[in-house]
Amino acid sequence: MKRLHALFICLTASTLFGCTTAPKTAQAPQPRVIQSPIRPAMTVLTPQQQELAQLQKLAPTADPGVLALALEARSCAVLNGDVPNSSRLAVIDYSRPSTEKRLWVFDLANNTLLFNEYVAHGQGSGMNYATSFGNTENSHKTSIGLFLTAETYEGGNGYSMRMDGLDRGFNDNARQRAIVMHGADYVNPNMIASQGRIGRSYGCPALRRAVAAKVINIMKDKQLVFSYANDNNWLHSSRFFGCNGQTVAQIMASARDNKHNAGGGAVAVAAP
Template sequence: MPVLPRLLAVTAVLLSAPFAAGAGRHASSETTIASAPTVQPGVQPGGVWLSRLAPAANPKVLELAVSAMQCAQASGIGADARRLAVIDYSRPSLKPRLWVFDLAAGRLLYEEVVAHGQGSGENMATRFSNLDGSHQSSLGLFVTADTYTGKNGYSLRMRGLEPGVNDAAMARAIVMHGAPYVDPTQGQRMGRLGRSWGCPAVRSAVAKPMIDLLKDGQFVFSYYPDQAWLTRSALLKCPAARKTLARSLGTAVSTSG
């Protein structure tokens, strides 16, 4: 079956799946960019223009995120999305590695730390999984769903769009939520942020406004230079993604996941 029809079929199954309650633990630091400069979206190809908004982010990761998003949108998923969150798990947990962009306005909304799963590593995440009970973070592209209030407070459900990579996110209760253990000050003493059970947990102070910006059909892209994922991801095989992917694979590090 061609890539895009297969992606649509998988997503249809995910959309019909029941929602699960959330679980997790995490740690991070806020930069709400209220007065940040804006750029005209789409003037440059891929995600190049996002680098002007987030110069600390890896431009290749931003390009991959936009390419994966555009591939999903070409399949009819998240066609009206206005916001994109990018997580770069190749960066240490004590450094900002989550960027939230307003694509329509051409603005950076947040630059934050974000926790990874207990099973993924200490300060550096190196292991990723789609398996329940692994307590590892998952890679790839997610489209956001609804919100709920559970044991971790206000939380955002996410549907993984990549079969075998993150499509168990709903069943695993991989959600975005705030957590007191996402605390950079305490993290400096420990040598890492607190960790979740695989959820991208953020600081409690920014959780609700960030989740409200990302709920209901926006995108979240989680990256690590895992060569196996980069080479098999259907969302990174669309024509729009091939050039960026080829550049990224030149520096990719093969890992188990």
């Protein structure tokens, strides 16, 4: 009877109020967590990497690997006390044909490209491409490596600038051989259509007469000229590479990879 009575009471109450268990306490809404977007880590460039990036912007058609080697040679020469911390740097890429503008002159202090010009190679080095290089008199071959510019003079080729080669065994006979920068009529792009190349020198980095004096005046008196070629002997033995802990291959590959990721850029290849 007691159970029936209790059931009766519950049914009656449920009709009026609903027969339930104890009401649940209302749950407070949980705050929504907003995640900040993940940002890629910033890459911190070394001063030399920053300088290379600037040269690549100024000379987008130049091989970034060659530019990187030029900066490496300059850095090593300054570090070793061989040269002053020159503000102007000329880069010649002799892995390119004479039909291309393969000379770049940079003002590093002001982050500017001053010239991009044709430049001749020696008769003994090849036809359109320079494939053989030398350091001996009467070879009429182009010398490669790092040069320190010197005084100017008036000679048989007109206004000229002497250079002292700093790479022992590769260009240190430059003054004795009279390897100088000068103007020449045969450095003429109009010759390309008829003979497939510009004219050749006796080993000097000769320029168009219209710009020779301007380039010489910018580059004279202890500035740097870096002449590059795909010459394994020089690339593996020059004392101006490797002072920053990287091999030539690593320096060039890193510069080219960075340029490739950024898009564009020409790369030096072995001459045919």
